[in-house]
Amino acid sequence: MIRVGVLGAAGRMGRMVCRAVADDPELSLVAAVSPSSAGRPIADLIGPTDLDFTVSDDLNALATAAVEVGVDFTTSQAVMANVHTLIEHGIHAVVGTTGMGPKDLAEIERLASGANSNVIVAPNFAIGAVLMQRFATEAARVLPAAEIIELHHEDKPDAPSGTARATAERMAKARVTDSTAPSSETIEGARGADVSGIRVHAVRLPGLVAHQEVIFGGTGEVLSIRHDSLDRVSFVPGVLLAIKAVADRPGFTLGLEPILGLDA
Numbered sequence: 169m170i171r172v173g174v175l176g177a178a179g180r181m182g183r184m185v186c187r188a189v190a191d192d193p194e195l196s197l198v199a200a201v202s203p204s205s206a207g208r209p210i211a212d213l214i215g216p217t218d219l220d221f222t223v224s225d226d227l228n229a230l231a232t233a234a235v236e237v238g239v240d241f242t243t244s245q246a247v248m249a250n251v252h253t254l255i256e257h258g259i260h261a262v263v264g265t266t267g268m269g270p271k272d273l274a275e276i277e278r279l280a281s282g283a284n285s286n287v288i289v290a291p292n293f294a295i296g297a298v299l300m301q302r303f304a305t306e307a308a309r310v311l312p313a314a315e316i317i318e319l320h321h322e323d324k325p326d327a328p329s330g331t332a333r334a335t336a337e338r339m340a341k342a343r344v345t346d347s348t349a350p351s352s353e354t355i356e357g358a359r360g361a362d363v364s365g366i367r368v369h370a371v372r373l374p375g376l377v378a379h380q381e382v383i384f385g386g387t388g389e390v391l392s393i394r395h396d397s398l399d400r401v402s403f404v405p406g407v408l409l410a411i412k413a414v415a416d417r418p419g420f421t422l423g424l425e426p427i428l429g430l431d432a
């Protein structure tokens with residue numbers, strides 16, 4: 169049994185991950201950290217369970233509970249300090265929190281290199297989204313003119329999404345020519361954000377969960393590659409895979425592809 173602690177346990181993702189870990193016969197949920205819920209029984213967050221520990225507001229609770237893998241679904245403001253603490257305590261980290269930039273990722277890679285704990289960061293744990301990014305990267309080699317529309321629920325704090333940024337960066341590296349359309353705007357922002365030369369448009373609306381469409385333009389043809397997470401449960405299988413894989417992946421791993429056995 170792998171001993172798991174969840175950071176951000178009272179959040180939308182945190183609760184779902186806590187429940188899934190508690191229900192998985194190979195995993196054991198032993199700690200949960202979420203400041204606003206400190207002192208509450210874990211059952212308040214995840215429903216009926218035999219587990220009887222309380223939620224903590226202190227990251228030291230993870231070490232006290234001998235957590236082997238810490239799963240972070242918190243905020244872009246909290247995540248770096250959390251990863252530092254996990255590595256200091258020799259706890260492997262699986263990070264789903266988005267909003268980290270290339271400097272943060274480089275810092276995590278540096279911290280994880282040669283450390284006793286390994287780190288997996290995945291901006292998107294949905295397996296279909298991983299494939300969507302991969303297919304889009306492949307298409308960019310042949311159809312370089314492309315734009316990304318990402319659509320998320322209205323509470324998402326970061327824009328563009330981590331998935332859209334990562335997709336744009338991968339596509340920019342893959343394409344042979346730069347086919348960015350001219351970006352003259354009569355109203356600022358109308359052409360979206362420029363991510364590595366690819367225009368990214370962020371939609372925020374109630375009713376949405378997490379969606380992304382990559383649109384390629386060719387001569388007399390258009391190709392759309394789209395993925396829809398219709399429910400947050402779509403992220404859970406990928407999170408569970410990462411929890412089970414992290415101890416065997418020394419250092420830093422970015423994204424789920426290597427864990428799914430897909431080539432870089």
Ligand code: NAP
Nearest residue numbers: 176178179180181202203204242246264265266291292293
């Ligand atoms: P949320 O509902 O707002 O939950 C965030 C939680 O983080 C809150 O419950 C908050 O706890 C907790 N928190 C804040 N600071 C903390 C700290 N220092 N230590 C421990 N907990 C802390 O957000 P969400 O929808 O669950 O999303 C969380 C993150 O995951 C976001 O960055 C989101 O973009 C990302 N996400 C990633 C994926 C993926 O596949 N990688 C999928 C979905 C979401 P309190 O309530 O106790 O203050």
